[in-house]
Amino acid sequence: GESVGLHLPTLSVQEGDNSIINCAYSNSASDYFIWYKQESGKGPQFIIDIRSNMDKRQGQRVTVLLNKTVKHLSLQIAATQPGDSAVYFCAESPGLQGAQKLVFGQGTRLTINP
Amino acid sequence: KAGVTQTPRYLIKTRGQQVTLSCSPISGHRSVSWYQQTPGQGLQFLFEYFSETQRNKGNFPGRFSGRQFSNSRSEMNVSTLELGDSALYLCASSLTRGATEAFFGQGTRLTVV
Numbered sequence: 001g002e003s004v005g006l007h008l009p010t011l012s013v014q015e016g017d018n019s020i021i022n023c024a025y026s027n028s029a030s031d032y033f034i035w036y037k038q039e040s041g042k043g044p045q046f047i048i049d050i051r052s053n054m055d056k057r058q059g060q061r062v063t064v065l066l067n068k069t070v071k072h073l074s075l076q077i078a079a080t081q082p083g084d085s086a087v088y089f090c091a092e093s094p095g096l097q098g099a100q101k102l103v104f105g106q107g108t109r110l111t112i113n114p
Numbered sequence: 115k116a117g118v119t120q121t122p123r124y125l126i127k128t129r130g131q132q133v134t135l136s137c138s139p140i141s142g143h144r145s146v147s148w149y150q151q152t153p154g155q156g157l158q159f160l161f162e163y164f165s166e167t168q169r170n171k172g173n174f175p176g177r178f179s180g181r182q183f184s185n186s187r188s189e190m191n192v193s194t195l196e197l198g199d200s201a202l203y204l205c206a207s208s209l210t211r212g213a214t215e216a217f218f219g220q221g222t223r224l225t226v227v
Contacts, residue, residue, distance in 0.1 A: 032214065043118070043204050043218030044157070089157065099216035100147050100208055101170045104157035 012111045019077040021108045023090035026071065030092040034099060035064060035075045037086045038107070044089060047075070049099075077110075085112050116141065118207050118219035126225045132193040135222045139186050139207030145169075146188040147216065148180060151202040160203075163188050164211050192224075200226045 013019045025033070031052050036044035048059045050066050050073075057064050063076040073090050087109045091102040119138040127133050139146050147170075148160040159172040163182035180190040186207075192199055202223050206216040 036218075041220070043206075043220050045218070046215055049214060091157075098208065098212040098214050099206070100145050100162045100164075100211055100213070101159050101172075102147075102149075102157075102216070103159065104149075106156045 009106070010109045010111065012113055013080050014113050015080060015082060017080055019075075019080045019084070019110060021075045021077075021088050021090075021110065023073040023075075023105050024071055025073060025090070025092050025103075025105075027092060027094050027103070028068075028071065030094050030103075032093040032098065033064070033066060033073050034091045034093070034102065035062075035073075036089045036091060036104075037084075038089065039086045047088075080110075080112055082112050082114070085110060118205055118217050120203075120205050120219035120222050122222060123220065124223045124225075126227060127195050128227055129195055129197060131195050132191060133195060133224060134189050134191045135203055135205075135224070137188045137190075137205030137207075137219060139188070139205075140217055143207040143209050143217075144186050145208040145211050145213065146182055146186065147206045147208070148188070148190050149204045149206065150174070151204055151221070152200075157204070160190065169211065195226045197226050200224060 034049040035047040038044045050057045050064045061078045065074045087107045089107045090105045145164045147162040162170040166182045177193045182188045202221040204221045206218045
């Protein structure tokens with residue numbers, strides 16, 4: 001069945017360091033991948049996405065890497081700040097369904113140490 | 115412009131009751147998806163509505179249902195509530211089907227006692 005997972009439930013990093021959050025997916029038919037950030041009491045917030053025809057995409061302080069050979073996705077956050085503390089989810093979209101039917105991973109809680 | 119609005123924010127119901135949750139998408143958005151979030155199962159897709167029609171459905175029992183109105187607002191209903199239905203129910207709106215961004219509301223926290 002569909003699943004997106006494999007994660008460290010928690011990740012602690014020093015403020016200013018880079019963070020790397022990993023995710024594995026199982027559906028080779030997935031065309032589209034998204035990283036979301038969820039802060040306490042809020043809904044998930046879009047961070048960055050990548051299509052299956054790409055292996056890297058950069059945003060502001062964030063980079064997503066996609067390795068289709070091993071079905072692995074990672075989110076890199078540069079110069080981590082206290083405001084980056086949240087739970088991070090990877091999500092995949094099977095087929096060409098955009099972001100309307102997403103399969104989410106279990107999430108990784110990122111904690112920033114001062 | 116206003117984001118996705120979900121009402122109510124919090125709800126407490128008794129086993130066996132039914133509940134209706136509401137979602138108002140971002141103005142102009144026509145696709146609405148619903149998700150259930152629990153500590154054990156994480157975020158799971160419930161269903162997607164577009165043009166007042168259910169387009170996709172997740173692996174949930176028939177007690178979970180929904181609908182979408184002509185103004186794109188959506189409701190979901192859970193009948194014969196069980197303790198395991200306690201969760202955060204999230205709604206996400208997209209401009210249209212196939213759109214690559216989904217904007218989530220803050221969710222409705224349902225507690226079944």
